[in-house]
Structures are given as C-alpha cells and as structure tokens.
Amino acid sequence: MSDKLLVRRAAVLGAGVMGAQIAAHLTNAGVDTVLFDLPAKEGDPNGIANKAIAGLAKLSPAPLADKALARRITAANYDTGLALLEDCDLVIEAIAERMDWKQDLYRKIAPHVPAHAVLASNTSGLGINKLAEVLPEEMRHRFCGVHFFNPPRYMHLAELIPARSTDAAVLRGLEAFLTTTLGKGVVIAKDTPNFIGNRIGVFSMLAAMHHTTQFKLGFDTVDALTGPAIGRPKSATYRTADVVGLDTMVHVIKTMADTLPEDPWHKYFKAPKWLSGLVEKGALGAKTGAGFYTKKGKDILVLDVQAQDYRASDNSLDPEVAALLKERDPAAKFAALRASAHPQAKFLWSCFRDTFHYSAYHLKDIAETARDVDFAMRWGYGWSVGPFESWQAAGWKQVAEWIAEDIVAGDAMSSASLPDWVFDGRDAVHTSDGSYSPGRDTMVPRSSNPVYERQRFPDALLGEKASQGRTVFENEGVRMWIDQGADGASDDIAVVSFKTKMHTVNDHVLNGLQEAVRIAERDFRGLVIWQPKEPFSAGADLAGALGLLQAGDVAGFDAMVANFQRTSQAIKYSLVPVVAAVRGLALGGGCEFQMHSARTVLGLESYIGLVEAGVGLLPAGGGLKELAVRASDAAGPDGDVFAGLKTVFETVAMAKVATSAMEAKSLQLARKDDVVVFNAFELLHVAKAQARALAESGYRPPLPARAIRVAGDVGIATFKMMLVNMLEGRFISAHDYEIATRIATVLCGGEVDRHSVVDEAWLLRLEREHFVALAQMPKTQERIAHMLKTGKPLRN
Missing domain, CATH: 3.90.226.10 (2-enoyl-CoA Hydratase; Chain A, domain 1)
Structure with a gap:
C-alpha cells in the first residue's frame, strides 16, 4: 500500500468555531471542502453551515487567506447531504467534546465514507481508541485523532494520535499531507487525556496558579514573569486564560480531574476559588469584557483578590529579578533563581521545577520522545524552548538533583519520584543522534517520513545544528x-x-x-x-x-x-x-x-x-x-x-x-x-x-x-x-x-x-x-x- 494520501476533496463535520476554521484552512490550501452541520430547523437546511461560512470573513485573525475563498466552501447538513461524503478522501470530525455525540455521528456517517477515505477526529483530549469502538471493523485502520490548535491557520502544531488499529501507512500519509499541504508541524501523541500540548500546557498554567497563591503575587506580576521575560508569549498566564475564556479553563481543568484520577498531581486539578468565583459572576474573560483583566477607558485594570475589585495594572518586574532573567547563561540563571529569596524568583523556580518534574514523570505515557513534548510546547503554546530543552540548557544533572532535593524536602507540588532514566548518567535528552525515548530507552532520530526531506533547515532543537553549507x-x-x-x-x-x-x-x-x-x-x-x-x-x-x-x-x-x-x-x-x-x-x-x-x-x-x-x-x-x-x-x-x-x-x-x-x-x-x-x-x-x-x-x-x-x-x-x-x-x-x-x-x-x-x-x-x-x-x-x-x- 502506498503511504501517499491523495486528497482531492475533504469534509469537515461540525461548523462551530473550530470546524469552520479547519474548513477555511483546507480551502486556503486548495482542497475542495464540504462543511457539515445539523440541518437548520427552518429555512435553508444548510443554514447553520452557511452562517458559519459567512462568519469566517468577520473573524480576527482572519481564517481565510483571501475572503473570496469563502465562496469555495460547500455547505451541507447531516440529513440531506451525507451523499457528499462519498466523494471525499479525508473526513475531519470537529463537533463538541462529547464522546456520545461523536460516536452517534460516526454511526450515522459510516455507510457513506468511501473505503479509501481517512476519518480523523479533531478532539482536544477524548480517547481515540474509545471513539474507534463504534466504527465498522473495515474503517478502523483508517481512523485516528488529529488535533489542530486554535486558530488552525496560524498555529503550527497538529497532534496526530493513532488508535491501536490505525494503519501505519495511513498515519504516514496523513502526516505528509498535514506537513506540506496544510503547513503544520506534526507531533505523534499517545492516546492519553489531553494528549501532549494541553497536558503539559494546562499543567504549567495550573502550576503558575498554585504558586501565585503560594507566593502572594498579583496576576499582572505573574504575567510579567511568565511572558517574554522567559521566552513565552505576551499573553503569559492570566491574559491567556482571559482570551481562552475562564469558563473554558474551568471545563478543561475539570476534564483533567475526571480523566486523570491516578495522576500524582491530581489534587491540583481544580480551579482556584478566585477562578471559580469569576465564572460564577459571569466574568469569563475577553468575551465578556472582564476576567482577570478589564478595560476602563484606555486603562487596563487587573483583579485584586484581596480588595475584591480591579486596580491599575503594574506590569513591572522587581529590578533584581529582571536583571537575573537577562543572564545569558541558562545554568547561571537557574542557579540564581533557585538561590534567590525573592518571592518573584522563588515563584519562577517553582514553576520551572514542577513543569520539568511533571514532563519527565509522564513522558513515557504521553509521547514517544522528548522531542514531541518540546515541539508541542513550542508550536502549540508559543514557548521559545520546550521544557526538556530548558532543563538541558541549564545543566541536566544539576537541575535533576535540585528537583530531587525539593521533592524530598516537600517543596515540589508532588512527592512522586523522578523516573530512573533521569539519573542514568545522561547530560542531555537531545543530541545530534536524536531525542530520548523512555519507551525504547534509546535516542531516536527524527522521523524518516520522506516529507521531511523537503526541510533543509527544520526547526532545530537544542543539540541539533544543520550544516550551514x-x-x-x-x-x-x-x-x-x-x-x-x-x-x-x-x-x-x-x-x-x-x-x-x-x-x-x-x-x-x-x-x-x-x-x-x-x-x-x-x-x-x-x-x-x-x-x-x-x-x-x-x-x-x-x-x-x-x-x-x-x-x-x-x-x-x-x-x-x-x-x-x-x-x-x-x-x-x-x-x-x-x-x-x-x-x-x-x-x-x-x-x-x-x-x-x-x-x-x-x-x-x-x-x-x-x-x-x-x-x-x-x-x-x-x-x-x-x-x-x-x-x-x-x-x-x-x-x-x-x-x-x-x-x-x-x-x-x-x-x-x-x-x-x-x-x-x-x-x-x-x-x-x-x-x-x-x-x-x-x-x-x-x-x-x-x-x-x-x-x-x-x-x-x-x-x-x-x-x-x-x-x-x-x-x-x-x-x-x-x-x-x-x-x-x-x-x-x-x-x-x-x-x-x-x-x-x-x-x-x-x-x-x-x-x-x-x-x-x-x-x-x-x-x-x-x-x-x-x-x-x-x-x-x-x-x-x-x-x-x-x-x-x-x-x-
């Protein structure tokens, strides 16, 4: 069987914000795309999909590379349009995150999906193997998860999640299509809740929230600490939560609590009181005009938990900590962060330590290699370097010892031990030979998928350097x-x-x-x-x-x-x-x-x-x-x-x-x-x-x-x-x-x-x-x- 996935026509199931934007990006790439949704209760049966297509032109940032492309998307509904699936080579399901709804839809479409077509779910964290259970046996080898990050035109990351039954050739073909045709950076994730990007990304936000309370810092101070000062996006922690929607954040945290009961960090998988309080008040972030931040005239105000009111935002870092963060040598920087008694420095060390600890502990379960984790955080969350790269740059052995000391002292968020491979004498997880895989206990080189031969200078990880010619x-x-x-x-x-x-x-x-x-x-x-x-x-x-x-x-x-x-x-x-x-x-x-x-x-x-x-x-x-x-x-x-x-x-x-x-x-x-x-x-x-x-x-x-x-x-x-x-x-x-x-x-x-x-x-x-x-x-x-x-x- 050829690994090549030939996509002349695609279908996207679900015309919500995510589904419509995936359809837009497929259309940007020259793929003839059909966008499905439920039939409208009155008027044009394709009314819901048509409304979503019309709405694409109003979104910012623009999902369409040219507004005129909206006319190229075909609207359809599940009652009268399923025959359109019979011409499709790729079907991407992007309906709401409900296992029962997704499985019901799969039962409905299965008779109409051609024998050669690939079916993929754009779930952000539901079980791929569980979703596959309702599919006919002959379809299961062509089913997998493909998780686009929002907004799909601009976010480089796409997580590919194979089910146990997914054919390896199907996966390779879809990876090549995502990479060249849609321009994505693909990581292969294991079928665990929230996959890689959101598993590590949401945990890092929960860690920041926990340490915000511990070190009694303002939300604006935390954002000043966790943004460009450490190579993260300007939106940092709390502005990101406002943009995502605080109700969405609470839902994601609850999903982690429900689906990861055995996680050693489980007790932290709950929304802090001040986050729940904002949601109860209807202050859901950017979409309601108030969350952690609000705007008064031209001024940005930030929530003060003690005063239960908004105050003028002060984004300034303490000069001592700001100077420390400008240190170019990562080893010296991390040593200074850990040694400092300043609450802002202690906050940062604690956030790094707990994210490193969590990433190392779960690496074997969520990903094949450390490379997949670092790229997921770079491409999906906008980090300039991933957690393993940061750790390695700061001195693998020394940082591992510090984390272990903090675990013993009860300072870390969890008492779970670091895995044995962290202390096997290594200095790095990324070298010129590849990236470490705990499952295989070896360094694994980059993918041999022929699509990567087109990348003379791929995005390089720490320890990798292409010949400059x-x-x-x-x-x-x-x-x-x-x-x-x-x-x-x-x-x-x-x-x-x-x-x-x-x-x-x-x-x-x-x-x-x-x-x-x-x-x-x-x-x-x-x-x-x-x-x-x-x-x-x-x-x-x-x-x-x-x-x-x-x-x-x-x-x-x-x-x-x-x-x-x-x-x-x-x-x-x-x-x-x-x-x-x-x-x-x-x-x-x-x-x-x-x-x-x-x-x-x-x-x-x-x-x-x-x-x-x-x-x-x-x-x-x-x-x-x-x-x-x-x-x-x-x-x-x-x-x-x-x-x-x-x-x-x-x-x-x-x-x-x-x-x-x-x-x-x-x-x-x-x-x-x-x-x-x-x-x-x-x-x-x-x-x-x-x-x-x-x-x-x-x-x-x-x-x-x-x-x-x-x-x-x-x-x-x-x-x-x-x-x-x-x-x-x-x-x-x-x-x-x-x-x-x-x-x-x-x-x-x-x-x-x-x-x-x-x-x-x-x-x-x-x-x-x-x-x-x-x-x-x-x-x-x-x-x-x-x-x-x-x-x-x-x-x-």
Whole structure:
C-alpha cells in the first residue's frame, strides 16, 4: 500500500468555531471542502453551515487567506447531504467534546465514507481508541485523532494520535499531507487525556496558579514573569486564560480531574476559588469584557483578590529579578533563581521545577520522545524552548538533583519520584543522534517520513545544528553559500542571505547582492534569496538614510538610491534565474527585490507591502517602475493603462501590507504565477526547485522594457482629483497629499502626454528625483525619526 494520501476533496463535520476554521484552512490550501452541520430547523437546511461560512470573513485573525475563498466552501447538513461524503478522501470530525455525540455521528456517517477515505477526529483530549469502538471493523485502520490548535491557520502544531488499529501507512500519509499541504508541524501523541500540548500546557498554567497563591503575587506580576521575560508569549498566564475564556479553563481543568484520577498531581486539578468565583459572576474573560483583566477607558485594570475589585495594572518586574532573567547563561540563571529569596524568583523556580518534574514523570505515557513534548510546547503554546530543552540548557544533572532535593524536602507540588532514566548518567535528552525515548530507552532520530526531506533547515532543537553549507562569497551585508553533499558534490543553485538586523538593506547588502548575481551568472544555474529566519526584509536601513540627510549629504543619499535601483535591475536582468523565497515581512526594498526576481516563492504568512508613504517617502528601488511596466504590459498596445494603475496606486499611497500571500497577489504586489508554500520550513526546497526548473527550461531574462506606455498627465490629473476630495474631507494631511501626488506622478510616467512611450531609465529617474525631493522635506524627516523611535508611523 502506498503511504501517499491523495486528497482531492475533504469534509469537515461540525461548523462551530473550530470546524469552520479547519474548513477555511483546507480551502486556503486548495482542497475542495464540504462543511457539515445539523440541518437548520427552518429555512435553508444548510443554514447553520452557511452562517458559519459567512462568519469566517468577520473573524480576527482572519481564517481565510483571501475572503473570496469563502465562496469555495460547500455547505451541507447531516440529513440531506451525507451523499457528499462519498466523494471525499479525508473526513475531519470537529463537533463538541462529547464522546456520545461523536460516536452517534460516526454511526450515522459510516455507510457513506468511501473505503479509501481517512476519518480523523479533531478532539482536544477524548480517547481515540474509545471513539474507534463504534466504527465498522473495515474503517478502523483508517481512523485516528488529529488535533489542530486554535486558530488552525496560524498555529503550527497538529497532534496526530493513532488508535491501536490505525494503519501505519495511513498515519504516514496523513502526516505528509498535514506537513506540506496544510503547513503544520506534526507531533505523534499517545492516546492519553489531553494528549501532549494541553497536558503539559494546562499543567504549567495550573502550576503558575498554585504558586501565585503560594507566593502572594498579583496576576499582572505573574504575567510579567511568565511572558517574554522567559521566552513565552505576551499573553503569559492570566491574559491567556482571559482570551481562552475562564469558563473554558474551568471545563478543561475539570476534564483533567475526571480523566486523570491516578495522576500524582491530581489534587491540583481544580480551579482556584478566585477562578471559580469569576465564572460564577459571569466574568469569563475577553468575551465578556472582564476576567482577570478589564478595560476602563484606555486603562487596563487587573483583579485584586484581596480588595475584591480591579486596580491599575503594574506590569513591572522587581529590578533584581529582571536583571537575573537577562543572564545569558541558562545554568547561571537557574542557579540564581533557585538561590534567590525573592518571592518573584522563588515563584519562577517553582514553576520551572514542577513543569520539568511533571514532563519527565509522564513522558513515557504521553509521547514517544522528548522531542514531541518540546515541539508541542513550542508550536502549540508559543514557548521559545520546550521544557526538556530548558532543563538541558541549564545543566541536566544539576537541575535533576535540585528537583530531587525539593521533592524530598516537600517543596515540589508532588512527592512522586523522578523516573530512573533521569539519573542514568545522561547530560542531555537531545543530541545530534536524536531525542530520548523512555519507551525504547534509546535516542531516536527524527522521523524518516520522506516529507521531511523537503526541510533543509527544520526547526532545530537544542543539540541539533544543520550544516550551514559552503560559503561562496561574503561581505558585511550578505552571505552567499551552497549545499555540499557527503560526496563533496556541490549544488548548482546558490543561496544568498542577509546578515543585517531585520534583514534591512544598506549599501553592504546592495553591493553584496550585485556581486552574488555576478557570481551566480558565472558559476551557477540559479540564485535564491532566502533568510534562515523571518523576516525576509524590513526594507531600507532608515537610520543610515536619515544620517545622510541630517548631514546634508544629498549627493550621497542620491547615490544610495541609485545603487538600490541598480541592484533591483541586476536581479531582474540576471542571466540565471533569481528566485526570492519570502516569508514574514517583505516591506519596501524587500518587496521590490521580490518584484524584480524571476519568480517569488511565498510562504502563506507573507506580509508584503510598499510602505514608504508611511515614512513620508515613495518606493524608489524600482517598485513603482515595475508596477508601471506591468500596467503597460497588461493593457497591451491599445488598452487603457490607467485602469491597471488604480489598485496599485491605492495600495502604495495607503502603504497597505498584504495579510497573506494570496492577498499580496490580489494587491498586485506578487504575480499570479508566483508559488505559495504552506510550510515555511519547505520554502528553501521549493525555491531551489523553481530556480532549477527555470534553468532547465532554458531561462532567459526579460528583454529590456523600452516601450512602456504610460498614463501621463491625464492619469496624474485623475489621481489628483481623488486626492483633493480626500484632502478636503480631512481624510489625509497636506503632506500625505504631497507624497501621494508624487507617487501618482511616477506611476503615470510624469507630465507627458497620455499613452506616451517611455523606457525603464526614465521611470527610474523619476522615482529617484521624487524620492530625494521628499527626503529633504522636514515633515518626511520627522516621520522617519518617529518611526525609528517608536516603530509606528507619524501622520503629520
């Protein structure tokens, strides 16, 4: 049997928040999807599913990569629509967390699910083997759990939970589909309550709640301690509870108490009085406007348990503890936390200790290896490092001794002993050989599923380091490198990566890129611009540009802009294909580089924009020129060029940033044939494949654009009329009007007759002239300085 899962059509059962968003993400990925729910009691029998589909456009963050995709989802109901299941290759059940309801639904759908289709339950913690009991024998080998984390478009984690009867080939096929098609990071969980992510994640929150009371800390202090200060999300502990919903938190805690009666930590599986009290009052968190936090005007207030009222929130850490947390050496940091008498430090040590203790004690039961636990916490809960990585970095043996001492002293939450394998002489659970598996009592390497061959640089755990390849060329701005096989053979596609902070573009990057193109033309078949970490590029180095302006070096500033344009043109007219591999932010110059590449490979979460207007400038790295060229090409010799400029003018003048790769295409910042990749770790693989395919097909750069038809003075006048109305209505400032008029002037080819023919050099000169003129204006320099200081645009 082939391991490949071929999914032409999928069904999602249950149009609640989670089911509808899973359907949305399947549709994002190009899977024809049917969304089922109960029949409506009146009107259209598909009314419940249709309402859920309509609601997708209103959710934030957006589940759909393009709102227009909502029309592609088919609505159905369980009474009249079950025949639609007969064409489905994958069925995901996502109804409420009730064993009896799920089993009743399985009995109902079983006759309609095709013999080849995979059935998966998106349960967050119910028993997969128990669910499978009602399925016909011939279906059981194609059933498993697949737990998406919310929101499913954005959360990288998907837990795969096999039942005893699940066929290994089915599991491998589904893992590959989740990884490449839906872009997920998959961990294999054992069939235990709450699986891996929620088992460890909810326990860590319960531990924090227990120690909040023990050390008499405020909820806001705990959030300051358990957020970015220790590599966790900003929402930390209590803000997370408010967002999840305090009633949901109480339900999850009760589920742990009901399903884990033998757990040595069972006595802690109950909601603290103050949490139950909030729920009884109807203060359920963000959805009711009050929970641990509430908002009064612009002020955030936090609940004070003693006063039984809200007070002003004070997020400050004690300076002593804050300094301690900035210690770079994890071993020194943990030693200081344990030694400190400060309640905030004691709180943190206690939380780490009890989470390490719990994770080690249950590892054998919940997961195959320590790797699955660490990735589940990283990908599902947003931790920068997982619990085992933290422990290992701080010194495995020393931390194990400290935990054991605290257990004996009665300081730990449980008296349960650490498992024997913790003390078997090891220094690590993660090494270059793999991650430790208590079940197998050995280090287990990463999965051999062929899908992972597409990840040249997978998310690395502590102790793992991929080869960085052989450097071909390097300067202060970029590194150009190639992969080399074990046999010494070199790759024929080179990669160039930026070395600057946020991958901003300065003269070193510009000169480095030009040299990389020259080397690629001479020695390689293609070049990929790719960054090991997001963003792709936050744009030009504003600080350097402002320095030139404030020093009065207009000539130097003009030369920098000309160098930017030369670089973009070098990318566009390279004799070998240059492919941009974009994920995260690609702003300003970063956007322009991908516009000039032979092709762009876009990660789904690519946020692309020509945002120069926000700092009082206009795009001058060839971006406006390229948009004018595209409008001319689209209009042809007789069409209306201006029609092709309306969308892009609004996009650039309003500094719009696309919220997905799909939206980048609709805003015309990316091309229709640019490739979208859902798994960011596969981006480099796909980009190199695209470069190689272009080279194989006899790639030649485009011929120089010497006959660009422009909208001219009529186009400029038309845009100005729109702008005057906005200025008079006070929607824009006088400086906004100035910037937008200059953007219109460049896009339309300057004050020339309508449909005049110009070349690229003409448009590049216009870009440069208007950019330099704007840059010398005091209001623009104010905007640049404000952006550098605050990270936010100034509207002056």
